[in-house]
Amino acid sequence: MKLYKNKDGVIIQNGDSYYFVRSNWDDFVNDDNLFDKVTEITKQANPVNNGLEIISKDSSAPVGLQELWACGVTYFRSKQGRQEESQKAGSADFYQHVYEAERPEIFFKAAANRIVGHKEKVRIRKDSTWDVPEPELTLLITSNQKIVGYTIGNDMSSRSIEGENPLYLPQAKTYDKCAAIGPCIYVTNDPLPAETQIDLKIRRENKVIFEDTVAISQIKRSFDELAAFLYRECTFPYGSLLMTGTGIVPSSAFTLQSGDEIQIMIDNIGTLINEVE
Ligand code: DO4
Numbered sequence: 001m002k003l004y005k006n007k008d009g010v011i012i013q014n015g016d017s018y019y020f021v022r023s024n025w026d027d028f029v030n031d032d033n034l035f036d037k038v039t040e041i042t043k044q045a046n047p048v049n050n051g052l053e054i055i056s057k058d059s060s061a062p063v064g065l066q067e068l069w070a071c072g073v074t075y076f077r078s079k080q081g082r083q084e085e086s087q088k089a090g091s092a093d094f095y096q097h098v099y100e101a102e103r104p105e106i107f108f109k110a111a112a113n114r115i116v117g118h119k120e121k122v123r124i125r126k127d128s129t130w131d132v133p134e135p136e137l138t139l140l141i142t143s144n145q146k147i148v149g150y151t152i153g154n155d156m157s158s159r160s161i162e163g164e165n166p167l168y169l170p171q172a173k174t175y176d177k178c179a180a181i182g183p184c185i186y187v188t189n190d191p192l193p194a195e196t197q198i199d200l201k202i203r204r205e206n207k208v209i210f211e212d213t214v215a216i217s218q219i220k221r222s223f224d225e226l227a228a229f230l231y232r233e234c235t236f237p238y239g240s241l242l243m244t245g246t247g248i249v250p251s252s253a254f255t256l257q258s259g260d261e262i263q264i265m266i267d268n269i270g271t272l273i274n275e276v277e
């Protein structure tokens, strides 16, 4: 089942049926029994017949008061990409160490005001010369540290700024419209299948100029492990969103440009599309 954040409430999609619930997003999603609650609603409420129309007109990024955090170097390809970009600065070893260490890399990415939704524009920094999207499976975690849903995330990143010095990470990662999430939260009680694919396509002037795919089975750490580190010394009264890291990094010659269209597809969740402003 899928949840869309609507200006007046929550839209539930169950197959071809849509249900509208007038509710505050944060109260609705921060629920350890989210799947059961949503299942119950779909059994008792009457479906609306203009669900698709409401979603396309009035939906926004599925985030309210949740902080968005992100994990790094959780896939081998990410470790390799960072090592390439940081070689000149002499900081490639940091990435090797964090890939192998017990403690993962986790950083604060953004609050809702810097996050955009499906079909909204993401940005590249004006002081950056080398930029990429990072397509990432993103977890919805409740206040009690329970993973109750999944969405698609794009962790927009400046490789020139992070590559110059890893201490510049917050500037490489966090700026206005630096993250896209959506289009919905996929709610399930079961773990995602290991063969779940994350697929990235980048189009320039309607031509695909980059395309790659990774399965979530390639991740080095479990989602529960990442959530447990995030919650070690932080409380999240409204729950949180956690990007789980990228397994796709374009070759060093590639950089995003204004006008590029970024399309990320994750099995069972859907497709997130954003143009670069
Ligand atoms: O080490 C920097 C960030 C890495 C990252 O965002 C990722 O691996 O997805």
Ligand code: MG
Pocket: 070, 071, 072, 134, 136, 155, 243, 245, 246
């Ligand atoms: Mg990332």
